[in-house]
Amino acid sequence: MFFRAQVRRALQRVPGKQRFGIYRFLPFFFVLGGTMEWIMIKVRVGQETFCQNEDDARAGVLDEDSEAFSLKICGNRIQ
Numbered sequence: 001m002f003f004r005a006q007v008r009r010a011l012q013r014v015p016g017k018q019r020f021g022i023y024r025f026l027p028f029f030f031v032l033g034g035t036m037e038w039i040m041i042k043v044r045v046g047q048e049t050f051c052q053n054e055d056d057a058r059a060g061v062l063d064e065d066s067e068a069f070s071l072k073i074c075g076n077r078i079q
Contacts, residue, residue: 016024040050 014024
């Protein structure tokens with residue numbers, strides 16, 4: 001119960017309870033989402049970022065033998 005009381009006390013210290021209600025936490029989640037997106041785009045793990053890996057999967061570069069990934073992407077059209 002001690003941990004629950006500490007969490008409740010920390011949440012009560014966030015300003016804007018009367019004006020914004022539960023939505024006072026929205027800026028924290030906005031910053032958290034932006035940070036996660038920046039990490040996925042910019043931070044490299046080995047030689048690739050998450051976006052490069054995702055683009056390769058969509059283009060069929062990762063598994064060229066499979067029919068599901070053998071799509072040739074030309075511009076915005078799939079041929």
